[in-house]
């Protein structure tokens with residue numbers, strides 16, 4: 215290739231011819247005549263060896279259009295911008311005042327038009343001309359593409375909404391070609407739609423959420439792509455506020471004196487709640503020798519636990535777990551009742567929860583909660599014809615105590631009036647049938663006699 219510098223040292227005679235040529239090209243351009251090849255003269259003199267290849271260039275780069283000619287002889291090759299009818303170059307000379315334009319050639323055959331730092335305004339048709347009479351020309355197209363850019367103003371910013379409201383997330387992007395907009399969750403989880411459908415992504419600049427719920431809280435990415443790298447995204451945080459809700463699995467829990475006991479509540483709230491435990495006197499239970507409250511949380515869920523290290527007579531009664539945030543306050547209560555300590559055995563550290571009907575303080579969605587597994591009979595089970603449910607021996611072994619004489623069993627019946635009769639009745643028969651395999655002081659079987667047996671067993675399993 216011959217550099218532009220060297221080509222500039224054209225002798226005076228050449229410059230004269232150049233001026234003439236310029237005039238000729240301008241004339242023909244203005245007249246708009248003979249822009250296409252004339253086949254009659256194509257076999258004589260110069261000709262094009264190949265059409266101009268269309269070029270696609272991202273904005274800011276250099277575009278190079280190539281015109282290949284044969285038998286040029288003393289003729290000149292010129293580049294023109296068709297849209298503006300501007301002469302850009304003639305032979306080795308840049309005519310336009312646009313400093314981003316350059317021209318190079320190799321052996322007078324391949325003539326390259328260089329456009330540096332391409333702008334969107336450079337998009338369009340470019341003509342390669344040979345100054346024959348009539349002149350010959352061909353046209354190529356320069357496509358300028360622009361990577362996507364997300365517009366700050368029309369695009370949503372982080373949002374804080376109340377649960378149940380309708381939310382519209384918007385995202386607008388520029389770019390050429392027009393970018394596609396896709397919404398995803400930043401954490402990669404599926405997007406939950408109102409109709410309980412779950413999808414990986416949503417297409418389109420507007421993402422409507424009808425009656426937003428807490429499961430839809432999180433960071434969303436609006437992703438703009440048009441095939442021109444880089445793809446860009448904007449993070450929009452959707453915060454869903456709701457009043458605290460409390461869910462208690464066991465509202466009635468029995469313990470013997472000296473046992474270690476843990477009361478549990480599940481709370482959901484956002485903004486994050488302040489959580490604490492109280493007794494009847496509404497005094498907050500602090501961490502200390504006796505109690506150990508603990509709270510583990512996960513965005514908006516809190517698992518509240520109150521461990522009573524050693525249950526004393528004064529500990530029986532009602533407890534409240536309280537969850538409070540700026541939108542409101544909710545409490546749930548748990549009753550700890552006394553189970554008499556059998557005289558013949560040592561105290562244990564096991565807890566003896568008694569099932570109650572699951573009674574959420576507020577009716578809340580536990581849509582992701584797994585159903586309570588059904589208890590299928592297995593070879594190990596202890597069955598009793600009089601009992602409607604069965605328990606696996608593993609669960610009964612949770613008690614881990616040797617069996618005792620049957621006589622104590624009746625005393626261990628829980629003192630909740632509503633269940634007393636059935637418990638003692640079934641318990642007595644139970645002992646008759648399975649005295650050896652059941653630990654007599656276990657209250658496990660109390661759970662089995664009621665409809666919520668499965669819940670009781672789950673609690674026991676969790677304690678193991």
Ligand SMILES: *[C@@H]1O[C@H](CO)[C@@H](O)[C@H](O)[C@H]1NC(C)=O
Pocket residue numbers: 257259261284285
């Ligand atoms: C170049 O010109 C010569 C004679 O003038 C001719 O034989 C040849 O075919 C031409 N080449 C092209 C590619 O037109």
Ligand SMILES: *[C@@H]1O[C@H](CO)[C@@H](O)[C@H](O)[C@H]1NC(C)=O
Pocket residue numbers: 265266267268354355
């Ligand atoms: C170049 O682009 C133009 C305009 O888009 C189109 O009409 C023409 O067919 C293209 N030519 C080639 C060789 O792709």
Ligand SMILES: *[C@@H]1O[C@H](CO)[C@@H](O)[C@H](O)[C@H]1NC(C)=O
Pocket residue numbers: 379380424425
């Ligand atoms: C939310 O959208 C639903 C369905 O489009 C509509 O029925 C409801 O009235 C809207 N709620 C509010 C608060 O705009």
Ligand SMILES: *[C@@H]1O[C@H](CO)[C@@H](O)[C@H](O)[C@H]1NC(C)=O
Pocket residue numbers: 382420422
């Ligand atoms: C989204 O909701 C707005 C009003 O809140 C409505 O004008 C628009 O049509 C909805 N767009 C889609 C795609 O549902």
Ligand SMILES: *[C@@H]1O[C@H](CO)[C@@H](O)[C@H](O)[C@H]1NC(C)=O
Pocket residue numbers: 394439440441
């Ligand atoms: C944009 O979306 C359309 C329709 O979904 C798709 O055909 C096209 O390939 C997408 N373009 C890009 C650049 O992703």
